[in-house]
Amino acid sequence: MEILGHLSDGIFTALEPLNIALMLVGVALGLFIGAMPGLGSVNGVAILLPATFLVPPTSAMIFLAAIYYGAMYGGAISSITLGIPGASTAVATTFDGRPMALKGRADLALVTAAVASFVGGTVANVLFTAFAPPLAQVALDFGDPEIFALMLLAFATFIGLGGDDIPKTLFSICFGLVMAAVGLDIMTGEPRLVFGDITGFMHGINFLVLAIGVYGIGEMLWTIDSTRGEMTMTGAVLTVRGILRAIKETAKGWRGMTIGSFLGFFVGILPAAGATPGSLMSYGITKMLDKHPESYGKGNINGISAPESANNSASTGAMLPMLTLGIPGSPTTAILLGGMVIWGLQPGPLLFANQTEFVWGLVGWFYISNFFALIVNLAFIPLFIWMLRMPFTVLAPMIFVLSIVGGFAATQDMHDIWLMLLFGIGAYLLRKLDYPVAPAVLAIVLGPIAEPKLRQSLLFSSGDPMIFLERPIAGPITVIAIFLILLPLFNLIWKKMKPKPAPSL
């Protein structure tokens, strides 16, 4: 009951006029920063952290929480309207968000993303309130082998259920994982895969370089080529009624929302995992459990609601190790942690015991920020749809410009811009031959997490790969992953066993 008391105190603090104003400004700023490819919540929070010294610490924290939520919502906007993920957490949203927008239902996609984000955030807040301390303990039981097994599962869903050409999917995944290894080897510090001794490769390849190259440049070239330049975005209706109808339709995405909210929260808690793997895995698992996995990637509403609810849920989940153990689960929470230290709060196991008032107040602000983020996001949807109604010959060059500028903002290196162009043209040429490009982007995002986990696990077991099968949590996850990888093979055998084979297409 004491918790609920502190929680309602937090909610009431958030409802003071100054704090409401800060929250609205924060959410709107976060929304735009998040929507910009190359900038994510981490940039918004980092840049605006100094601005918070002008107001009392409580209001400052509310402002940061609002930016954080706004940016989490915003990532979906460019994924849906432009097809370029605004942040790594929104990569999975492009898979179905973009096709739905191309079908003329950008309004539904955007509303679904907003509502799913709200549901994910709310579920996570409730879970946080109810189970924070015991969950932190469970998360600590997840060691390297368990997290690697989870990564394996994420890739397995692509191979087993992707529906694309299998060797080409495999090629795409391996390519992305190899590209993730470029730069200094984080375990030994040795430079590796520094092609032609070009120093630009030393800092590695940021996932955004591949993602913007593939989705910004490659996708645009492919769209212009496949539509013969006569591309018109089917104008989405811009009425209050249309939006209300879309809100009603969002309910169809309940399945993705449920899976995303719970799975996302749990993956978010795991140290070093966070919102990106959370959203990708929720997408994969929602697709896996659906009766019609082939409808994903073509504008399935659950394909939007799953990753969007998951990334918001995971962001709240990531707060849990930060507040209970003092371990930040994501770069953004690391900065928030820094902010808390500036205001004289000592994060770590004692925070929950000594600063209960602050902790639950913070959770209370999350509830309110999340609500305001939904309202502000819904209010801005007409603006985003209006952008889509521009003629394609105006929109296309703007997307190219945004890709180049966003790519530069992310890494501040011209070398990466050239690399982005190379990836873009390469992706266009490969895509014409049915090579799927999404697995490569997924791989470059998860690669830097998966590789050290694999190597540390093998070091731990003295090189014995059985470690992934013998541990109580890692074992079942690995078995499911292997089953999914072999699923196409089982399908093939099953088809051969049937007396009359289906006519080939």
Added chain:
Amino acid sequence: MRRAEIITAGLMALLSIYLMFKSSELEIGYVKGEGPGGGFWPFWLSAGMLISTIWIAINWYLRKSPPSQSTEKYLDSYGLRMLMLVGGGVTALIAVSHILGFYGAILLFLIYYIRYLGRHSWPVTLSIAITTPVVTFLFFDIAMRIVLPKGYLEPLFLPLYDFFF
């Protein structure tokens, strides 16, 4: 399309072999006491890429994948022209930004694309071509403090910085 499929698979196989070779500069096996070496991950994954390309080639031989059955041209005259005009335009945008900076290059690129490829009127072209760099400048350089390259146009921006900071 059929020929492109096998040529691409061949090129990708060469890329995989190069990546394997490059990865083997570091230890690719198990180092006692240190775990798998630095080249372990990229080497075996590049090997995975190579196996995939061989698999693709087998599918090509058996005519199992759609591109290996298709008789369409891989890049027809429209596709090639588009790649030259649009891809070339983007390449020029990046190249020119080394000289005139992002803002100058964006202005020229938008004029080229909207006016010459899109055939929009001059008022439409100029209003977008001028607004975009201005908004970009205000957002990145001023609001987000992310300084974009300015090339030889740097001196023009100094008074603006004096004004804002």
